Amino acid sequence: MYTYYISVGSNLGKREGYIQTALDTLQTVDGVMSVISSTLLETEPWGNTDQGVFLNGVFRCESTIEPIDMLHLLQGLEQAANRDRKVHWGPRTLDLDIILVFDESGALLQVNTPELIVPHPYFWERNFVLEPLAELWPEFSYQGQSIRQRAQELQEA
Ligand SMILES: Nc1ncnc2c1ncn2[C@@H]1O[C@H](COP(=O)(O)OP(=O)(O)OP(=O)(O)O)[C@@H](O)[C@H]1O
Numbered sequence: 001m002y003t004y005y006i007s008v009g010s011n012l013g014k015r016e017g018y019i020q021t022a023l024d025t026l027q028t029v030d031g032v033m034s035v036i037s038s039t040l041l042e043t044e045p046w047g048n049t050d051q052g053v054f055l056n057g058v059f060r061c062e063s064t065i066e067p068i069d070m071l072h073l074l075q076g077l078e079q080a081a082n083r084d085r086k087v088h089w090g091p092r093t094l095d096l097d098i099i100l101v102f103d104e105s106g107a108l109l110q111v112n113t114p115e116l117i118v119p120h121p122y123f124w125e126r127n128f129v130l131e132p133l134a135e136l137w138p139e140f141s142y143q144g145q146s147i148r149q150r151a152q153e154l155q156e157a
């Protein structure tokens with residue numbers, strides 16, 4: 001059994017609908033025991049600022065699905081939302097990124113393959129991930145820093 005923290009975002013079309021559909025579909029998948037979502041929040045675009053405001057959140061998912069298979073499952077949900085990938089970090093109907101994965105002993109998984117890097121390489125730089133993650137897991141800390149401190153630090157940067 002794994003515990004996944006998955007970042008969800010959308011800034012094109014019926015944003016909340018795409019996110020809700022992804023959540024509803026994920027809950028029906030064999031091997032997915034539970035999915036809960038943080039509240040969704042409006043966030044200014046990060047990285048590529050020349051695009052619309054995002055709706056972002058984080059799902060916590062308990063699942064027996066292996067990380068690479070979870071990635072492919074999430075990519076299928078993105079395709080179901082007619083996601084196109086023309087512009088890197090550009091507008092998208094639905095984005096689902098695996099942020100963190102813990103195994104049943106509670107150990108943080110490190111994955112480094114051409115297709116999948118976990119922890120997600122940018123998660124600790126992105127308040128649109130850290131704020132909803134902190135809602136689900138306020139005591140989380142990473143590399144010796146609490147998530148609250150990190151979110152504050154990014155806010156002030
Ligand atoms: N932890 C991860 N979660 C999701 N995709 C990942 C992860 N690690 C590597 N990838 C790879 O990233 C590729 C590009 O994904 P995508 O186009 O969604 O990037 P993005 O979400 O726009 O940018 P970013 O990854 O910086 O958030 C995917 O094809 C996937 O193989």
Ligand SMILES: Nc1nc2c(c(=O)[nH]1)N=C(CO)CN2
Nearest residue numbers: 009043044045046054089128
């Ligand atoms: N606010 C916000 N900005 C972004 C987002 C996102 O989900 N939310 N996703 C990106 C590429 O993954 C790049 N920039």
